[in-house]
Amino acid sequence: DVKVTQSSRYLVKRTGEKVFLECVQDMDHENMFWYRQDPGLGLRLIYFSYDVKMKEKGDIPEGYSVSREKKERFSLILESASTNQTSMYLCASSDPHEKLFFGSGTQLSVL
Amino acid sequence: EDQVTQSPEALRLQEGESSSLNCSYTVSGLRGLFWYRQDPGKGPEFLFTLYSAGEEKEKERLKATLTKKESFLHITAPKPEDSATYLCAAQAYSGGGADGLTFGKGTHLIIQP
Numbered sequence: 422d423v424k425v426t427q428s429s430r431y432l433v434k435r436t437g438e439k440v441f442l443e444c445v446q447d448m449d450h451e452n453m454f455w456y457r458q459d460p461g462l463g464l465r466l467i468y469f470s471y472d473v474k475m476k477e478k479g480d481i482p483e484g485y486s487v488s489r490e491k492k493e494r495f496s497l498i499l500e501s502a503s504t505n506q507t508s509m510y511l512c513a514s515s516d517p518h519e520k521l522f523f524g525s526g527t528q529l530s531v532l
Numbered sequence: 533e534d535q536v537t538q539s540p541e542a543l544r545l546q547e548g549e550s551s552s553l554n555c556s557y558t559v560s561g562l563r564g565l566f567w568y569r570q571d572p573g574k575g576p577e578f579l580f581t582l583y584s585a586g587e588e589k590e591k592e593r594l595k596a597t598l599t600k601k602e603s604f605l606h607i608t609a610p611k612p613e614d615s616a617t618y619l620c621a622a623q624a625y626s627g628g629g630a631d632g633l634t635f636g637k638g639t640h641l642i643i644q645p
Contacts, residue, residue, distance in 0.1 A: 425575070452630060463637040464576075464619070469630075479631065511575050515630040519564065519623065523575025 424448070427512050427524035434531050440499040442527050444512030450522075452515045453495035455479075455487065457508040458526070464511070470495055502531045534559040536622050538636035545610055545643050553605040553639045555620035565603045566633065567596050568619040576619055579605075610643045617641070 428443035446453065455467040456479075466479030468487040476487050484506060488496045495514075499506055507530050513521040535558045545551055557565065564583050568576035580589045582598040589596050593614060595606045605618055617640045621633040 454630065461637065464621075464635040466631060466633075477631065513575070513630075518581065519630040519633075520566070520578050520581065521568075521576070521630055521633075522578070526573070526575050 425512055425514055425522050425524040427527050429527050430525065432527055432529045434502050434529065436503060436531060438502050440502050440529065442497040442510055444495045444524055445493050446514040446522070447493065448514060448516070448522065449492070450514035450516060453489065454513045454515070454521070455495065455497045456511045456513065458511055459508050467497065504531050507531045534622065534624055534634040536620060536634045536636040538620060538639050540639060541637070542640040543642070547611060547643055547645050548609050550608045550610070553618055553641070555603040555636055556601060557603070557622040559622045559624040559634065561625040562622060563625045564623045565598055566621040566623070567605055568621070570617045570619060570638070612643045612645050615641055615643045
């Protein structure tokens with residue numbers, strides 16, 4: 422069965438900390454994505470990657486960076502966490518028909 | 533600017549009471565219209581892709597339809613396990629791949645026994 426795995430289900434961090442969110446997919450998909458989901462705002466694309474070592478900014482990249490050293494792994498980095506980055510973070514990969522497969526999400530709280 | 537609007541925001545139905553969810557879209561050349569289901573505390577799960585006006589797709593109690601301006605998700609004789617948030621997303625030809633998706637905010641559906 423197709424799977425996207427996010428390393429943490431819940432995270433609590435302090436303002437100013439560097440935060441790493443890890444995502445692994447086992448479907449050999451080329452394309453991977455990071456979204457954040459907030460009540461009333463829906464899903465917003467942060468970064469995406471269409472190949473190893475490649476990254477592109479989405480709609481809201483400010484305050485985030487990403488790393489894709491291997492095809493199956495796509496990491497989201499919050500360089501200096503802030504309270505407005507408290508959110509649900511969703512990783513996804515897409516198949517050749519651009520159907521998205523999502524992980525279960527990481528609920529991040531920044532205090 | 534591409535826009536996707538879903539209505540209603542929330543819908544409460546009795547078990548067996550059929551209804552429809554609406555997804556209105558404004559994109560510069562629709563490449564595909566996607567429906568996803570999201571359960572609490574989980575990521576969205578793919579339901580359907582529609583590509584052209586007049587197209588319909590079915591899965592169990594769900595049927596998705598597409599016109600040139602909107603898509604409907606019809607739920608026939610729903611059961612409590614159909615309770616979830618339903619998301620639609622529109623993809624424009626100019627938007628590239630899956631990065632070009634514009635998501636609606638979703639309809640939160642509750643089916644009461």
